Amino acid sequence: MGTKVNIIVGSHVWAEDPEIAWVDGEVVKINGEDAEIQATNGKKIIANLSKLYPKDMEAAPGGVDDMTKLSYLHEPGVLQNLATRYELNEIYTYTGNILIAVNPFQRLPHLYDLHMMQQYKGAPFGELSPHVFAVADVAYRAMINEGKSNSILVSGESGAGKTETTKMLMRYLAYLGGRAATEGRTVEQQVLESNPVLEAFGNAKTVRNNNSSRFGKFVEIQFDKQGRISGAAVRTYLLERSRVCQISDPERNYHCFYLLCAAPQEEVEKYKLGNPKTFHYLNQSNCYDLVGVSDAHEYLATRRAMDIVGISTQEQDAIFRVVAAILHIGNIEFAKGKEADSSVLKDDRSKFHLNTTAELLMCDPGALEDALCKRVMVTPEEVIKRSLDPYNATVSRDGLAKTIYSRLFDWLVDKINSSIGQDAKSKSLIGVLDIYGFESFKLNRISSEEDLGNPSNVRAPPPSSVVVPSPGAVQSPFLGQPEPAPVLLPSEADSAVGNKAIIVYTRRNRREIDKNTMDPSSSKVKLTPSSTQGLRRSLRIKKRMQGFKQATAASGSTDPPTIQTYIDLSRSASPCPPISLKSLVHTASNICGINMKNDALSSLLLSDDSDDGPDLMMVGVGDPSSSRPLDG
Ligand SMILES: Nc1ncnc2c1ncn2[C@@H]1O[C@H](COP(=O)(O)OP(=O)(O)OP(=O)(O)O)[C@@H](O)[C@H]1O
Structure with a gap:
């Protein structure tokens, strides 16, 4: 679906490209419903006006950390913003209260260390850079303040990084929850230790991921009245x-x-x-x-x-x-x-x-x-x-x-x-x-x-x-x-x-x-x-x-x-x-x-x-x- 904006000769737009998804360029001619675009990659493109999206020429060079700040919240705009931030090693971006993570495919230990956890503890949502810890923090605080259970959903295609994200969330919740130890091992450790067994029987190599989980997983971290971790459980479903x-x-x-x-x-x-x-x-x-x-x-x-x-x-x-x-x-x-x-x-x-x-x-x-x-x-x-x-x-x-x-x-x-x-x-x-x-x-x-x-x-x-x-x-x-x-x-x-x-x-x-x-x-x-x-x-x-x-x-x-x-x-x-x-x-x-x-x-x-x-x-x-x- 195209955007109902007035596109004229000289407009800067995004047009679909079969190879790189979207390409930007300037409209040089309009013939009825079709526009001729001089793309920045040198190509000349003819596209229907209804399939063009306006490009924000005043977008911040480093992108925005919350996509609701974009002038145009459309697909190429969103992708462009994510790509810009990704180039700067910023893998997390908000869209309002939504967190988007782009898989870095490399270890970024500084993003998840103890110092980072300390920073996010109790920080109001949106005050610091977008982060998965901020999501866990909101969930935990809401649970404590309202006395109600809460859930976090991690979704995305295979290989996107759901399992890694889940581990980070659990690590942070364990940090907030006081790391209650049972027989010398924390609940978080025990859940993580069970991973190799679950993976041996529930994971397989797919075209996208050599270690793809072929089942859904719901990890429950249970808390007592003081907000300390008191137990955990793993529920699985829909094994392939x-x-x-x-x-x-x-x-x-x-x-x-x-x-x-x-x-x-x-x-x-x-x-x-x-x-x-x-x-x-x-x-x-x-x-x-x-x-x-x-x-x-x-x-x-x-x-x-x-x-x-x-x-x-x-x-x-x-x-x-x-x-x-x-x-x-x-x-x-x-x-x-x-x-x-x-x-x-x-x-x-x-x-x-x-x-x-x-x-x-x-x-x-x-x-x-x-x-x-x-x-x-x-x-x-x-x-x-x-x-x-x-x-x-x-x-x-x-x-x-x-x-x-x-x-x-x-x-x-x-x-x-x-x-x-x-x-x-x-x-x-x-x-x-x-x-x-x-x-x-x-x-x-x-x-x-x-x-x-x-x-x-x-x-x-x-x-x-x-x-x-x-x-x-x-x-x-x-x-x-x-x-x-x-x-x-x-x-x-x-x-x-x-x-x-x-x-x-x-x-x-x-x-x-x-x-x-x-x-x-x-x-x-x-x-x-x-x-x-x-x-x-x-x-x-x-x-x-x-x-x-x-x-x-x-x-x-x-x-x-x-x-x-x-x-x-x-x-x-x-x-x-x-x-x-x-x-x-x-x-x-x-x-x-x-x-x-x-x-x-x-x-x-x-x-x-x-x-x-x-x-x-x-x-x-x-x-x-x-x-x-x-x-x-
Ligand atoms: N935050 C991250 N930091 C570093 N590497 C990551 C991160 N997220 C994902 N990765 C890398 O991407 C790979 C695939 O991630 P993961 O197994 O979490 O995907 P998935 O979405 O759970 O896939 P599937 O649905 O197939 O199980 C990981 O093995 C890891 O190398």
């Missing part, structure tokens, strides 16, 4: 399950699979593993190694981190047995059976992997085979057992692998939480939500939406006697917890908002911000019908996911789950209830922040006073490596 079975070049599956293949020889033999190239779940991509990373070394480091978070050696063995079993499951192949639409194990190799899987999962191989090749449908009248053709048996196999893996991940998170120590009686908490945001892909490969949104896709039939080892009780980390902000999956990339924006705001001043920023004349990004649909879809997915998680927990968490349990769970998610417009509006406001322009939605937002939930701040982070426009 599809990655367990499906990867594309040059990405990798979850790190733990490669680590285990690089384990000491006796362990590799114990689990009947070998070269990662021999496993279907790993060899769909040609990428096996990470530059500068030794999987063998990381395996030992992960084992050590597990020791630290209190996972016993016996439990560690059970965990890696499940990891190995998943690799073997992936190598079970099917061929057509004698009967129509039936399947059998393809060859001796498949038999070997099925037997090994059964051995590792301590279950009956016959029951496992039956489970994969047949489907049981329970109707009110009868139980119908039907054979599956090779394609459906393969779907069934992959469904089982994904379900086992996600349950393992949930178990690990639960274990980490008991190790860190939660304070059930905490007075209030500050939550930091690290959630991947909007990513634009030519092809949205990730199928987690389908995976998670419709768990009934998992069609493994139930065997009767298969038992998967479970090192302990499994409980959904999601159940009974305050609902984190709604999630947009990468496939919602059609959203009309920039993936590099950072949004920070508190409930206290929300009205003010909303009123200021919903002025249509200052808004450039609209909530389009397609993005609205995207939001609705993502909310539906999340609701379904909750249903699934609740069903998981409700199944009874003390007994070791059988494969039947997994399968029942994967089918039991109740249909998604309709999403209220109010939730949608909240999501939209959270995501669109200052840019939202939709009268119906904005009036709803402004009239909304009923939400007593935690205050919300949002922080998004940007990626300087990309010169694409904000909406990709």
